[in-house]
Amino acid sequence: MIDHIRLTLQAGRGGKGSDSFMSRTDRKVVPWGGDGGSGGNVIFRADTNAPPLSHFRYKPRLSAEAGGAGGSHKKRGKNGKDLILAVPVGTKIFDYDKKYFIRHLTQSGQEVTVLKGGRGGSGNFGGKRASNGEAGESLEIELRILLPADVFLVGLPNSGKSTLLNVLTGSKIKVGEYPFTTRSPELGVYASDNFNVLTLCELPSVYGASHEGRGMGSDFLKHLEVAKAVLYVLEPDSKFAKNLVEGLKILKDEIGRYDSNFLKIPAAVVITKMDLLSENELPKRISSFPDGLVFPISSFSGEGMEKLKGFLDKITKRDLCAKP
Numbered sequence: 080m081i082d083h084i085r086l087t088l089q090a091g092r093g094g095k096g097s098d099s100f101m102s103r104t105d106r107k108v109v110p111w112g113g114d115g116g117s118g119g120n121v122i123f124r125a126d127t128n129a130p131p132l133s134h135f136r137y138k139p140r141l142s143a144e145a146g147g148a149g150g151s152h153k154k155r156g157k158n159g160k161d162l163i164l165a166v167p168v169g170t171k172i173f174d175y176d177k178k179y180f181i182r183h184l185t186q187s188g189q190e191v192t193v194l195k196g197g198r199g200g201s202g203n204f205g206g207k208r209a210s211n212g213e214a215g216e217s218l219e220i221e222l223r224i225l226l227p228a229d230v231f232l233v234g235l236p237n238s239g240k241s242t243l244l245n246v247l248t249g250s251k252i253k254v255g256e257y258p259f260t261t262r263s264p265e266l267g268v269y270a271s272d273n274f275n276v277l278t279l280c281e282l283p284s285v286y287g288a289s290h291e292g293r294g295m296g297s298d299f300l301k302h303l304e305v306a307k308a309v310l311y312v313l314e315p316d317s318k319f320a321k322n323l324v325e326g327l328k329i330l331k332d333e334i335g336r337y338d339s340n341f342l343k344i345p346a347a348v349v350i351t352k353m354d355l356l357s358e359n360e361l362p363k364r365i366s367s368f369p370d371g372l373v374f375p376i377s378s379f380s381g382e383g384m385e386k387l388k389g390f391l392d393k394i395t396k397r398d399l400c401a402k403p
């Protein structure tokens with residue numbers, strides 16, 4: 080799923096004013112050209128039925144219609160049609176070059192005009208000089224959207240996040256033998272036995288240096304702003320941490336560095352790949368974990384999955400108090 084996209088937008092140019100004359104009955108010739116029409120504006124409108132932002136990927140340059148030229152007999156040119164772009168509710172609009180926040184569209188039907196069309200040129204009517212229309216404004220825009228997800232899976236590379244999401248939601252996210260297989264946030268819908276649903280989201284892997292711009296960077300952590308819960312997903316033996324305790328610390332440090340408030344989100348630790356670890360080994364490895372919920376599971380054998388689902392069911396009932 081694409082959570083941000085850049086567009087180059089152009090408002091319509093104003094129509095050209097007409098330079099024309101009329102001979103009156105007394106044979107006098109008078110200037111009689113009409114004004115050009117205004118260029119179309121560029122408008123964003125939030126719409127619950129709008130396609131996702133990825134829809135813009137194939138047409139990143141968009142322009143509103145130009146105004147029509149003025150005509151003889153004082154005929155004013157037609158106004159250019161506005162370009163109205165439907166975007167999902169929740170989209171934030173930024174001026175990309177100035178890094179300036181323009182508007183957050185939070186309700187269906189809400190609109191914002193981001194670019195004004197050019198004014199039409201003057202016709203020569205009334206002795207004015209006929210002129211060209213003004214150019215429409217242009218702007219590089221960035222659209223961003225927070226993912227509509229409830230529970231976020233955060234983990235080091237290869238910890239089994241995609242596999243777990245697929246098992247819980249029946250999604251078919253690509254599972255990788257290589258780290259960093261998941262390059263953008265992935266969503267799946269989990270349905271509990273009592274017919275409540277939760278949207279789960281796998282974020283691209285975090286690792287120690289994400290904040291330094293290596294790996295995928297940590298910009299995707301912004302999505303945690305809407306999280307009802309976080310699952311820290313760890314595998315017993317990771318190439319990216321000395322042990323489980325350090326693995327959890329890396330994840331929490333990275334999130335805390337992004338926004339320390341995100342550490343207050345209800346959370347649990349999921350330890351994956353338990354089919355590879357003997358049962359009496361685990362307590363030793365997590366003895367110095369902070370207090371909180373820990374769910375050892377295997378996406379392959381299904382062990383521990385019922386307890387984890389019980390936790391998710393609690394989230395659907397907003398019945399949470401966990402903080403590892």
Ligand SMILES: Nc1nc2c(ncn2[C@@H]2O[C@H](COP(=O)(O)OP(=O)(O)O)[C@@H](O)[C@H]2O)c(=O)[nH]1
Nearest residue numbers: 236237238239240241242254255352377378379
């Ligand atoms: N043995 C075992 N391997 C697993 C389990 N879950 C995932 N894996 C493997 O771990 C590797 C990474 O899985 P993936 O889901 O892509 O990890 P992600 O990078 O965290 O999304 C893949 O080779 C998976 O087949 C599990 O429960 N048991």
Ligand SMILES: [Mg+2]
Nearest residue numbers: 240241260261
């Ligand atoms: Mg993955």
